[in-house]
Amino acid sequence: MTVLFGTLGWRPQSLIPSIRGTEGLERVVVYHSDHAKSREARSRVIEFCRSLGVPASGVEVSDAFDLLHCASQIRSDVRKEKASGSSVRFNIAGGTRLMSSAALLVCILEGIPATYVHDETYQEIPLPLLHVAYGEGLTTKQREVLGFLVNNRDRDFTETSLAKSLGVHKATMNHHLRELERKGAIERLPDPDDARQLIVKPAPGMDLLIG
Numbered sequence: 001m002t003v004l005f006g007t008l009g010w011r012p013q014s015l016i017p018s019i020r021g022t023e024g025l026e027r028v029v030v031y032h033s034d035h036a037k038s039r040e041a042r043s044r045v046i047e048f049c050r051s052l053g054v055p056a057s058g059v060e061v062s063d064a065f066d067l068l069h070c071a072s073q074i075r076s077d078v079r080k081e082k083a084s085g086s087s088v089r090f091n092i093a094g095g096t097r098l099m100s101s102a103a104l105l106v107c108i109l110e111g112i113p114a115t116y117v118h119d120e121t122y123q124e125i126p127l128p129l130l131h132v133a134y135g136e137g138l139t140t141k142q143r144e145v146l147g148f149l150v151n152n153r154d155r156d157f158t159e160t161s162l163a164k165s166l167g168v169h170k171a172t173m174n175h176h177l178r179e180l181e182r183k184g185a186i187e188r189l190p191d192p193d194d195a196r197q198l199i200v201k202p203a204p205g206m207d208l209l210i211g
Contacts, residue, residue, distance in 0.1 A: 001026035002087040005078060007103045008058075009094030010037040012044040014117045017124040018091040019049060026086060028056040031074060031103070033064035033096055041094075061099060070102035071208055078110055092127070093117040109208060137183065138209075145176050146185050147210045149202040156199045158191065185209065 001024050006015045008030040019028060028049050032038040042058035049056035059077070063069050081088050092103045093116045107114040107127070114127045138146065148166060149157070157165065163173035177200060180186045185206055188198040 002089060003081045004028045004089055004091060005074070005103070006030045006091035006093065007095035007099050008032040008038060008041050008045065009096075010035075010041050011094060012041045012048065013122060014093035014119075015045055015091055016048065017117050017122055018089075018093075018115060019045075019052070019054070021124055022089065024087075025052075025054055028054060029059060029077065030056070031059045031061055031070070031095060031099060033099070034060055034062075038095070064096045064099045067098045067102050067105075068205055068208070070099050071105050074103055075106045075109065075208060078106055078112065082110070088112050090114040091117065091124075105208070138180075138185070142176055142180055142183075142185070143210055145173070146180060146202060146206060149186065149200065150207050150210055153202060156191070158197050159200060162200055 002022050003026055004018055004022050006018065006028070008015060009032070015028075015030065019025065028045070030042055030045055032042050039058075039060070046056045046058060059073070061070055061073060078088055088110075090103060090107050090112050092100050092107070092114055094100070095103075104114065104127075106112070115124050116127060117124050145162070145166065149162075159173055159177060160170055162177075163170045166173070177186060177188075181188065185203055187201050187203050189201055191197040191199050
């Protein structure tokens, strides 16, 4: 069984081809802004799904112009469905640009098949995404280091203090940090209290990668 997620703007017809074309459709979940036209489109999508006997629900995103907020909300819902054993696919065919970008980001992170619907022909077009979870690009140890930094974002760590906190040799930590920096997962910032040292911080948005 498949759960279809979708971002929705003002045109409910942008989701209809995906609803019709999804085999074994179990449920539909659409994300939309608080705009009156988006709410109206949501109602029409839910009504269409009801006519097919398919449960559908709308999620009104509290800030449709905050990419990380949208991505966190969507990813949390997607991961719950995946954990329950459902197959998941995504239609990225509407909503604010940032909401659509957030949905695409989640699909990349989670390895979810995604499509969009052409504005004029209403043809459903698959997006060329690899069906692998993006986070698999990190080793177990790299994820551990990055997760520690994300969970302790309010604290400042040098390479030495980070190695001590995680109980690894400094040379080993240096190797992990060089790889994380090469992949864009961390930043090294000047230490305001000691110009000879650098502070290690997670790059913006890394909460999503290790969440």
